[in-house]
Each structure stands twice: as structure tokens, then as C-alpha cells.
Amino acid sequence: MPETTTTARGASLTAAELAALRKHVVHTADGRLAKTSVAKPRTVADFATTAADVRRMIEVDLAAFIDQQTKKTPPGETPAPVPVFIWAHGGLTDKDAGLLTAQRQTGWWKKNGVYPIHLVWESGFKTTLEDVVRGKAGKRGFTDLTDLAVEAAARVLGGRKFWDDMKLDSAGACLPSVGGGDPGGAFVLAGALREFMAANPGAIELHIGGHSAGSIYHSHFVPRLFEGDDRVDSVKTVTFLAPAVRIDTFEATLLPLAEAGKIESLSIFTMDENHEKRDNTAGIYRKSLLYLVSRAFEAEKDAEILGVEEHLRGSGRTMAYLGDRSERLVLGPVTRGPRSSTQATSHGDFDNDEQTMMSLARRVVGVPDSNEADHVAVFPARAREVGEFVPAPRPEPTGARGAASRKLALCIGIDAYPRDPLSGCVADAESWAKALGDAGFQVESIHNGDATRDAILRAMLDKVSSARDGDVVAIQFAGHGTFVPDLDGDETDEFGPKDEALCPVDFRDGQLIVDDDLGAIWDAIPEGVAVTLFFDSCHSGSVNREITPTEFVSRKIPAGATPRMTVLDAGEEAAFREERAASPDDPFRTAAWKRVVEVETDRAAAPPTPRADGREVLISACQPDQVALETNGHGVFTTAALGVLAKTPKLTNAAFVAAVFDVLDDTYEQRPMLSAAGDLGARGLLSSVHEAFATAAPDSVESNGHRAPADVRTAAIVAILRATADLLEAGGD
Structure with a gap:
């Protein structure tokens, strides 16, 4: 009985099948080839590819296949070039599935006279996506979350880092030697193909194919074929199925x-916009993976992706090329002749769909676009079984209007920082919890060691996403704030301005909460939900702090007060970069990351700006150029704010901030700040969006000086007049 190894999808590959795949698979891990390999691997884990294996594949195995095909040429005719098809799978395909796909498709390609080479590159993205999207964010899981909430969770809980790592791996596979080390695996393959074609002109022609993130891989690989003195003259075809590459990288x-x-x-095969938005990812997200990539995993939200029809429509240069000939862009599902048909209705279907793969094969072997019968072997049924069944997600939750509104609160306080202890933050959280509880809020509290980055973000997302139309949500944080490098710039060695960040208890391990995290969560606020944030820390909501680390260290702090602000050292900034972005931890990966960023020409490079269209109201303890302080066992801001709330609960947001401003002790150079879009400043503090409380307000409200601005003063007067009117009406009953 032959030895077998069972893949993660339950299928088995025998030792003989694995050995046969060595003629057709280039396997890389982190972009690199293995140092050693065995001729007869017994398990998937044993399967590896070395640089010598790649050269043998081209010089011996491919040459032998060409000889076989040449013998089929009728006497007197010149042998046609043998098509060599180089396939790169998507990011959700692990090593097991990549080898299984190669095994099930290799024979089919060879029946059609094509020599296939499968680039099997290991990516941890599939596992990460499942962890992020399948119920590991929030108490309730993801089955009843909105797509906005899924996008928020995917962005803040690790999805972007692993997507960046995947791009780094694909770029690294195509790098030459760096610092005397080994070159990337695909770079070795490109060199071997160039040498072979130079030595054997007319023997082969190159065809490229890739699904999803495979298009990212090929965006780095194909240009390598045109380098050096032995550069190839041309590549016959490049065909992408549901490509996940950015349009700027493609261009x-x-x-x-x-x-x-x-x-x-x-050419590109992808779904039309309607089907793209009716697809689902992991049975949870109600759109295709490409939308999740665009909205959650790229550096900037709504990055333009090549496989998304609505993004293509706005891409002048790309669309000019694709639209020049009808077969260059196939939007499915559609039946449009033998070379341009697809019935894929889900992102993962394309490389398993018979019509798609038959269209691809006909393009590779050169079958004309006609209705005449051809001799292309039918795509095998077993190859169609590699994809996994994904259940349809539940309908998007709506939160019916008219249901009794709820008041939900989250109170967070951290004193027990290992190196930066505070003494009033837990007391603040407890005081806010009591005040909010007395006001009818259901309060959840997180204190000290429980207040990790992961726990805080999950609780925030859970609180926001569980709210429905008419609900009121309050989130309070008391703890340190700090500065962090801006990681969204387009330089790999200069990390731009310092952004604001909240400090969870584990912040010195790189676990910080930046404005991008918070913004992603606030983007998920359902319509009709009022969210108010009370941050008693050095976090003003203006994105960039206007006080530098040097200025903070030299700033004089009043006697008896402690600043709720700290500074990261170089090692801690490095830990933050490693946790939040792809980590170029050696010269090879540094060069790969530089290449990734270099070809993302539209990558967010401008400094971030404050949110102008958010649904949240942020009331901060201090201005961007100030430091939040604590004294006498409480935060200076919290003491003043809760005093105002107890005496005058019926104020607008703007009037509340003005009142807190007025009662703060002038001993402390600290003034609260309101960040609120549109007319939110004139909404009643901690009131439902449906309560008729507010008056007209400027486009946005943001206090930014050392005295209450005129619009805040005006709002306070209006609130007093309204309160007086309420009393008169009550007295007349």
C-alpha cells in the first residue's frame, strides 16, 4: 500500500505523487528556497525546493517534455513553441492546498501540451483571516455583525499586518541576493527561464496566471523576466483571476x-459589481474578499484593487488598456465564447470553475475565439473539488427602529502599568461607572491587567456593534497616552510624524491603540446610534500631538500632579512597528518591503487628518499641546467633568465642555477639547439621536484654545434657555 499524507482539506497525496510534483512545483517560505530537499518526500511537510531543484526542473524536466512534444510534430513541420504556464495561487491557499491543486491540474495541463509550473508560497493569511473573521472579536462572535464591524475587526486585530507580510513574501521571492545571501525563489526561476530561452530560441513561450493574491506575486515576478542581457523578448499571455493586486502596483x-x-x-477575469457585493467571505462578511482587502487590509481604507469592477471604472489608464479589446476584461458570471466565459460567483470559485479554467487553457494553447470544436481536454472534475464550501452569512443586522432604546457603557481604567504606574485611573473608571449606572447605563468595566490592547479593542467593537438604532453608547478611558511613529508613510526608513496613541497595560510590548484603530471602530457605529467618548489621557483626538517627546520631558508639572503621558524608547518603537506592520527583520526582508512600498504609488503618505464625518463625539481631557494630569487620586478632567454632570446633566455636548472648561482649576494648564462633526456638538450630552434637544451648529465643533470659544459659549446659553423653558413648562402642569 503506498504511503500517503493527508492534506488539511482531507485529500491524500502519496509519496509517488509528491515526488512527481518536484518537476512542477517551486515552493518558497518567506520568499526563500530551502537549503536542502529530498528526492522522494513522504509527506507535505517534507516537500521542499532548492535552487538546484529549480535549475533541474528547467534544464532537465522541461527539456524532456519539449522532446516529447517535438516527437508529435508531423514530419516536415517546424515544432511550435511549447507553452510553459506559471501559476501563482492566492493568499488563502496554504502549502497543502497548493500542492493538491498542482497535483490535480498538472496532468490536465500536460494533456493540452502545456508544461505547468506552480509557485506554491506559504502564507499565514488564511489562518489569520479565519481567526479575525470567525468569532474572535467580541463576546458575540461575528455571525450577527455588520460588514463595517467585520472590516473594523479585521483591520485592528491583525489582518493588515498579515496582508503586508504576504505582500512582503511575494516581493521577497523575486529579489536578487541581498547582502551576500541567497536570492528569492522566483528570482532563481526567472533566471533559469531566461537562460534556457536564450540557449533554446523558439523552444518555449511563457504564459502567466494567478488567482487573487497571486497577481501580487506576479507583479514582482514578471518584470524579472525582462532583466539582464538574456532578457526574454516577450511573455505571451498574463491572465489574472479575481486579482487582489492594487491598481497602482499593477500600473x-x-x-x-x-x-x-x-x-x-x-487579461482579467473577475465578478461584476453586483456579484462581488453578493459574495461572502468565510461565511461572515457579506461581500467578496477583495472588498475586505480594500477596506481593511491595505494601508489606506478603500484602496483601489484591480479585481473590483467599481475601482476599475475609475482607473483611467488601466481601463483604457483593458477596454481596448473585449477579451481583456471578462466580468462574470458570463458565457461569451470559448475564451471568455466564467460561471464563478464567489471569489474562491475562479480557479475551480470549469468555464473559467477552460477559457484560460484555450488562451494558453492558442485556440481561436470561434464556435468551432477544439481539442482542449476538459478541466477535470477532481480539480474542481479543491475549493471549500462556505455557508452563506446571515442577513445584515438592522436594529429595528421603534425598539426600546438602551444605554450601554464601557469604563476603562489602568493604574498598574509595570513601569509607568498611575494612581487615579481605576478610581476614575469606577466613578464614571457609578455616574453612568445611576443614569441608566448598563456598564462594563475593564481595569488594570485585564485592559490589554486586544481586550480593549474587542470590548469597544462589541459595545459599538451590538448597539441598534436609538441606543446611546458611552466609552470612557483613563490611562496613559503617548506618541507613536506614523506607519502609513511611503518611506521604509523614516516613519513620519508622531501620532497619538492610547496606552493599554501591555503598551510597552508594542500593543498600542492608535487613531487608525479607533477610527475603524467608530466607522462601524450603526446608523441611529449615539456614541460619546470620554478620554482622560493625553489623547486629544486631533490625530497628531502638538507637543514633542522632548518638550514633554522638559515640561514642568505642578506639584502633587502626575502626567498621564509617557514616551516610548527606540526599542519600544521598534516593537510597535513589528506588531503593527510587516516586520522587515533582516536585510532581505527590508529590501522586499522597500520594493512593496515603492510600487504602491498611491499608498497613504500624507499625514492623517482629524475625522470630519464621524458619528462619534470625543471629549478629551486636554488640548493637543497640553498634558492630562491626575492629582488627589483622580484625573483633573474627570473630577471636573463628573462634577458638571452631577449638577447639570441636561447640557449639549458643546455646553458640557464649556462648563468643564470653566470649573477647571487654573493651576493646571489643561483644558478639555470637543471633537464633533456636523451638528453633534449641539446634541444633548449622552442623549439619543432621536431626542429633540439640539439646535443648529457649525459644520464641526472643536475647542482649541485656553478660553471657551464663542460657539461653545453660545451653545451653553442656548442650553440654559432650553432648561429654563423646560422648568416653566413643568411648572404649568
């Missing part, structure tokens, strides 16, 4: 080659 790498005719035919 920087592959489109110029297509426009110049170096890529003779470049």
Missing part, C-alpha cells in the same frame, strides 16, 4: 509591459 509593474507589447496579451 507601476505590469501595465507598462503590456502597453509596450512586451506582454502580448494581458
Whole structure:
């Protein structure tokens, strides 16, 4: 009985099958080839590819296949070039599934006279996506969350880092030697192909294919074929299925080659907008993976992705090329002849769909676009079984209007920082919890060691996403604030301005909460939900702090007061970078990351700006150029704010901040700040959006000086007049 190894999908590969795949698979991990390999791997884990294996594949195995095909040429005819098809799978395909796909498709390609080479590259993204999207954010899981909430969780709980890591791996696979180390695996393959084609002109022609993130891989690989003195003249076809590559990367790498005719035919198969938005990801997200990539995993939200039809419509240069010939862009599901048909209705379907793969094969072997019968072997049924069944998600929750509104609160206080202890934050959280509880709020509290980054973000997201139309949510935080490097710039060695961050208890391990995290969660606030934030820390909501670390260290703090602010050292900033972005931890990966960012020409490089259209109201303890303080066992802001709340609960948001401003002791150079979009400043403090309380207000309200601005004063007067009117009406009953 032959030895077998069972893949994660339950299928088995025998030792003989694994050995046969060594002729057709280039396997890399972190972009690199293995140092050693075995000729007869017994398990998937044993399967590896070395640089010598790659050269053998081209010089021996491919050459032998060409000889076999040449013998089929009728006497007197010149042998046609043998198509070599180089396939890169998507980011959700692990090593097991990549090898299984290769095993089930290799024979089919060879029946059609094509020599297939499968690039199997390990990515942890599939596991990460499942962890992030399948119920590991919030108490309730994800089955009843909105898509906005799923996007928020995916962004703040690790999805972006792993997507960046995946891009780094694909770029690294295509790098030359760095610092005397080994080159990337795909770079070795490109060199071997160039050498073979130079030594055997006319023997082969190159065809490229990739699904999803495979398009990112090929955006780095294909240009390597056109380098050096032995550069190839052309690549016959490049065909992408539901490509996840950014449009700016595509336009920087592959489109110029297509426009110049170096890529003779470049085409895309993807779903139309309607089907893209009816797809689901992991049975949870109610759109295709490409939307999740665009909205959650890229550096900037709503990054333009090549496989998204609505993004293509706005891409002038790319669309000019694709629209020039009808077969360059196939929007499915559609039946449009033998070379341009697809019935894929989900992102993961394309490389398992018979019509898609048959169209791809006909393009590779050169079958004309006609209704005449051809001899292309039918895509095998077993190859269609590699995909996994994904159940449809529940309908988007709506939160019916008319249901009794609820008041939900989250109170967070951290004193027990290992190196930066405070003494009034837990007391603040407890005081806020009592005040909010007395006002009818259901309060959840997180204190000290329980207040990790992960726990805080999950609780915030859970509180926001569980709210429904008419609910009121209050989130309070008392603890340290700090500065962090801006990681969204386009430089790999300069991390831009310092952004604001909240400090969870584990912040010195790189676990900080930045405005991008908070903004993603506030974006998930359901319509009709009022959210008010009380931050008693050095976090003003203005995105960038106007006080530098040096200024903070030299600032004089009043006697008896402690600042709720701290500064990271160089090692801690490095830990933050490693936790929050792809970590270039050696020269090879640093070079790979530089290449990734270099071709993302639209990557968010401008400094972030305050949110102008949010649904949240943020009341901060201090201005951007000030420091939040605590004294006598409480935060200076909290003491003043709770005093105002107890005496005058019926104020607008703006009037509340003005009142707190007035009662703060002038001993402390600290003044509260209100950040509120539109007319939110004139809404009643901690009131439902449906309560008729507010008056007209400016486009936005933000106090930013050392005295109450005129609009805040006006709002306070209006609130007093309204309160007086309420008393008169009550007295007349």
C-alpha cells in the first residue's frame, strides 16, 4: 500500500505523487528556497525546493517534455513553441492546498501540451483571516455583525499586518541576493527561464496566471523576466483571476509591459459589481474578499484593487488598456465564447470553475475565439473539488427602529502599568461607572491587567456593534497616552510624524491603540446610534500631538500632579512597528518591503487628518499641546467633568465642555477639547439621536484654545434657555 499524507482539506497525496510534483512545483517560505530537499518526500511537510531543484526542473524536466512534444510534430513541420504556464495561487491557499491543486491540474495541463509550473508560497493569511473573521472579536462572535464591524475587526486585530507580510513574501521571492545571501525563489526561476530561452530560441513561450493574491506575486515576478542581457523578448499571455493586486502596483509593474507589447496579451477575469457585493467571505462578511482587502487590509481604507469592477471604472489608464479589446476584461458570471466565459460567483470559485479554467487553457494553447470544436481536454472534475464550501452569512443586522432604546457603557481604567504606574485611573473608571449606572447605563468595566490592547479593542467593537438604532453608547478611558511613529508613510526608513496613541497595560510590548484603530471602530457605529467618548489621557483626538517627546520631558508639572503621558524608547518603537506592520527583520526582508512600498504609488503618505464625518463625539481631557494630569487620586478632567454632570446633566455636548472648561482649576494648564462633526456638538450630552434637544451648529465643533470659544459659549446659553423653558413648562402642569 503506498504511503500517503493527508492534506488539511482531507485529500491524500502519496509519496509517488509528491515526488512527481518536484518537476512542477517551486515552493518558497518567506520568499526563500530551502537549503536542502529530498528526492522522494513522504509527506507535505517534507516537500521542499532548492535552487538546484529549480535549475533541474528547467534544464532537465522541461527539456524532456519539449522532446516529447517535438516527437508529435508531423514530419516536415517546424515544432511550435511549447507553452510553459506559471501559476501563482492566492493568499488563502496554504502549502497543502497548493500542492493538491498542482497535483490535480498538472496532468490536465500536460494533456493540452502545456508544461505547468506552480509557485506554491506559504502564507499565514488564511489562518489569520479565519481567526479575525470567525468569532474572535467580541463576546458575540461575528455571525450577527455588520460588514463595517467585520472590516473594523479585521483591520485592528491583525489582518493588515498579515496582508503586508504576504505582500512582503511575494516581493521577497523575486529579489536578487541581498547582502551576500541567497536570492528569492522566483528570482532563481526567472533566471533559469531566461537562460534556457536564450540557449533554446523558439523552444518555449511563457504564459502567466494567478488567482487573487497571486497577481501580487506576479507583479514582482514578471518584470524579472525582462532583466539582464538574456532578457526574454516577450511573455505571451498574463491572465489574472479575481486579482487582489492594487491598481497602482499593477500600473507601476505590469501595465507598462503590456502597453509596450512586451506582454502580448494581458487579461482579467473577475465578478461584476453586483456579484462581488453578493459574495461572502468565510461565511461572515457579506461581500467578496477583495472588498475586505480594500477596506481593511491595505494601508489606506478603500484602496483601489484591480479585481473590483467599481475601482476599475475609475482607473483611467488601466481601463483604457483593458477596454481596448473585449477579451481583456471578462466580468462574470458570463458565457461569451470559448475564451471568455466564467460561471464563478464567489471569489474562491475562479480557479475551480470549469468555464473559467477552460477559457484560460484555450488562451494558453492558442485556440481561436470561434464556435468551432477544439481539442482542449476538459478541466477535470477532481480539480474542481479543491475549493471549500462556505455557508452563506446571515442577513445584515438592522436594529429595528421603534425598539426600546438602551444605554450601554464601557469604563476603562489602568493604574498598574509595570513601569509607568498611575494612581487615579481605576478610581476614575469606577466613578464614571457609578455616574453612568445611576443614569441608566448598563456598564462594563475593564481595569488594570485585564485592559490589554486586544481586550480593549474587542470590548469597544462589541459595545459599538451590538448597539441598534436609538441606543446611546458611552466609552470612557483613563490611562496613559503617548506618541507613536506614523506607519502609513511611503518611506521604509523614516516613519513620519508622531501620532497619538492610547496606552493599554501591555503598551510597552508594542500593543498600542492608535487613531487608525479607533477610527475603524467608530466607522462601524450603526446608523441611529449615539456614541460619546470620554478620554482622560493625553489623547486629544486631533490625530497628531502638538507637543514633542522632548518638550514633554522638559515640561514642568505642578506639584502633587502626575502626567498621564509617557514616551516610548527606540526599542519600544521598534516593537510597535513589528506588531503593527510587516516586520522587515533582516536585510532581505527590508529590501522586499522597500520594493512593496515603492510600487504602491498611491499608498497613504500624507499625514492623517482629524475625522470630519464621524458619528462619534470625543471629549478629551486636554488640548493637543497640553498634558492630562491626575492629582488627589483622580484625573483633573474627570473630577471636573463628573462634577458638571452631577449638577447639570441636561447640557449639549458643546455646553458640557464649556462648563468643564470653566470649573477647571487654573493651576493646571489643561483644558478639555470637543471633537464633533456636523451638528453633534449641539446634541444633548449622552442623549439619543432621536431626542429633540439640539439646535443648529457649525459644520464641526472643536475647542482649541485656553478660553471657551464663542460657539461653545453660545451653545451653553442656548442650553440654559432650553432648561429654563423646560422648568416653566413643568411648572404649568
